[in-house]
Amino acid sequence: xxxxxxxxxxxxxxxxxxxxxxxxxxxxxxxxxxxxxxxxxxxxxxxxxxxxxxxxxxxxxxxxxxxxxxxxxxxxxxxxxxxxxxxxxxxxxxxxxxxxxxxxxxxxxxxxxxxxxxxxxxxxxxxxxxxxxxxxxxxxxxxxxxxxxxxxxxxxxxxxxxxx
Numbered sequence: 001x002x003x004x005x006x007x008x009x010x011x012x013x014x015x016x017x018x019x020x021x022x023x024x025x026x027x028x029x030x031x032x033x034x035x036x037x038x039x040x041x042x043x044x045x046x047x048x049x050x051x052x053x054x055x056x057x058x059x060x061x062x063x064x065x066x067x068x069x070x071x072x073x074x075x076x077x078x079x080x081x082x083x084x085x086x087x088x089x090x091x092x093x094x095x096x097x098x099x100x101x102x103x104x105x106x107x108x109x110x111x112x113x114x115x116x117x118x119x120x121x122x123x124x125x126x127x128x129x130x131x132x133x134x135x136x137x138x139x140x141x142x143x144x145x146x147x148x149x150x151x152x153x154x155x156x157x158x159x160x161x162x163x164x
Contacts, residue, residue, distance in 0.1 A: 005074030012067035012085055019082035027113060029084025033060075033091040034109050041100055050097050057092035057144075061137055064089055069133030079127065079136050086140035090116060093144030098151055108151050115143035 014020055021028040037056060044052045064085035071083050094112040098104045115123070123142040129135035 005070050009067040009070035009074075012063050013071040013083045015084045015088050019084040025081050025084055026087045026116065029087035030091045030109060030113055030116075032084075033088040034095070034105055037092060037095060038100070038105065049100070053092055053096040057089055057096065060085055060089035060092060061141065064137050065131075065133040067133065068136040069131045072132040072136065078132060083136055086137040087112075087116065089137055090140030090142075090144030090147070093141055094147030094151060096148060098155070104151070104155065107154065108147060111147035111150050112144055115146040116140055119143065120146065 011017075015029050015032050018028045018032040019025045033056075037053065040052065040056065041049055068083045068085055072078060072080055091109065091112045094108045095105065098108050119127075119139065123139050123146070126139040126142050127135045129138055
């Protein structure tokens with residue numbers, strides 16, 4: 001018998017099915033966040049880009065935690081690989097205040113994926129937070145924060161046009 005979970009929770013947790021893509025569902029979730037942000041940001045005035053990115057991150061977090069909790073419980077796993085709303089939240093945190101250039105967005109994508117995979121301290125400890133969805137999402141927010149800091153430092157101190 002297959003565990004049940006609300007359809008909305010699965011839809012949100014997998015970011016509209018991106019979590020079902022292989023290989024590397026987390027990478028697909030991050031890419032989905034970058035692409036949807038690019039579409040949304042095109043329609044925002046410049047003074048709304050940072051608040052818009054923060055709102056996207058906050059919305060993914062607020063809706064993602066209960067969705068991830070319900071989905072993880074339904075499949076009896078602590079952090080199922082098909083739950084990628086956490087990547088969306090973390091990726092958006094990395095991209096807050098990043099220029100909307102291909103290089104900057106790509107650098108932000110790579111930095112977030114690096115920190116999400118490596119999970120430097122204390123990020124790995126955040127995975128143990130409960131309920132399940134909190135740990136699933138908050139560790140990716142930690143990776144997103146690391147990515148944000150490194151990307152902003154790189155953008156600030158780079159005197160060449162690698163990401164600008």
